[in-house]
Amino acid sequence: MANFALIGAAGYIAPRHMKAIKDTGHTLVCVLDKNDSVGIIDSYFPNASFFTEFERFDRFVDKWRREQGKKIEYVSIATPNYLHDAHIRFALRNGAHAICEKPLVLNTHNIDQLQMIENESETKVYTILQLRLHDSIIALKNKISQELLDDPNKIYDIDLTYLTSRGKWYFSSWKGDESKSGGIATNIGVHFFDMLSWIFGPLVENSVHIKQDDVNAGYMRLAHANVRWFLSVNCDYIPDEVKQTGKRTYRSITVDNQAFEFSEGFTELHTLSYKDILSGGGFGLQEAKKSIEIVSSIRKLAPLGLYGEFHPFCYKVLR
Numbered sequence: 001m002a003n004f005a006l007i008g009a010a011g012y013i014a015p016r017h018m019k020a021i022k023d024t025g026h027t028l029v030c031v032l033d034k035n036d037s038v039g040i041i042d043s044y045f046p047n048a049s050f051f052t053e054f055e056r057f058d059r060f061v062d063k064w065r066r067e068q069g070k071k072i073e074y075v076s077i078a079t080p081n082y083l084h085d086a087h088i089r090f091a092l093r094n095g096a097h098a099i100c101e102k103p104l105v106l107n108t109h110n111i112d113q114l115q116m117i118e119n120e121s122e123t124k125v126y127t128i129l130q131l132r133l134h135d136s137i138i139a140l141k142n143k144i145s146q147e148l149l150d151d152p153n154k155i156y157d158i159d160l161t162y163l164t165s166r167g168k169w170y171f172s173s174w175k176g177d178e179s180k181s182g183g184i185a186t187n188i189g190v191h192f193f194d195m196l197s198w199i200f201g202p203l204v205e206n207s208v209h210i211k212q213d214d215v216n217a218g219y220m221r222l223a224h225a226n227v228r229w230f231l232s233v234n235c236d237y238i239p240d241e242v243k244q245t246g247k248r249t250y251r252s253i254t255v256d257n258q259a260f261e262f263s264e265g266f267t268e269l270h271t272l273s274y275k276d277i278l279s280g281g282g283f284g285l286q287e288a289k290k291s292i293e294i295v296s297s298i299r300k301l302a303p304l305g306l307y308g309e310f311h312p313f314c315y316k317v318l319r
Helices: 014-023 039-043 054-066 080-095 108-120 135-150 183-201 269-278 285-300
Strands: 003-007 027-032 049-053 073-078 097-100 125-127 156-164 203-212 214-224 225-232 249-255 258-260
Touching: 003 014, 003 054, 003 080, 003 108, 014 027, 014 203, 027 054, 039 249, 049 054, 049 249, 073 080, 073 108, 080 097, 080 125, 097 269, 108 285, 125 285, 135 183, 183 214, 183 225, 183 285, 214 285
Parallel strands: 003 027, 003 073, 027 049, 073 097, 097 125, 156 225
Antiparallel strands: 156 249, 203 214, 214 225, 249 258
């Protein structure tokens, strides 16, 4: 039974980490969050020590590290994106492995620096790339890999569309601040970009057509795919037939004009990720690097507007 610490407990994704720790048979020893609306902890680990101040949390973890027979082996990180780098460093300095939510960091140079720290330690950095463990996505990767064996020069045409509605609170929170979240493409798109580059190969070309607070859209050429993508938190851009059903999320991927269905099977992916890590697998710094390169380059690109290979949903924004 391993001992865990958790940094970040009041956000949307934290309960999935708590559940994963419990489902894999381990113990959450202590939790840090500057907000104290964290009653969800009672559903999983009511005896976990809780801190709202980093200094007291740091002292607790350090005392545990020094006491005989006690050790925190893993620090799970579910904090705002811009804090991931610092919290991963905290875990490594305390002799613990880090399990960090996506995006692992905001820029590739952060990965390079963390790699140096990891090389100096006996611990590792893991990131949650849960789509790589989704049965339908694994099946798609296997299918594409076989087709590329038969035709190594094959190029696929892909449209990625993801809209997940958010209210006004989103833009007043850290998520609406690009310096903290990385912007729309980073915050809600990084795991899709990881999935696509995992299946279709590394980035060759990248361009952006729309870059607004509530929507990003662009085009990327991977080694074996041309990808038009559209990401938004604005409910107005969800297709009318979907809105009429009361849904506020729309997710679609087409491969050569064929819809790829993967709408189910998401609820247990964090637990699967933890099982993979704890059994000696997991995705580390280098596995995360391709998608971080993609989103960090998007952040630097100037939008082209309705020019070139743009996603058809761009017409909803730029009329």
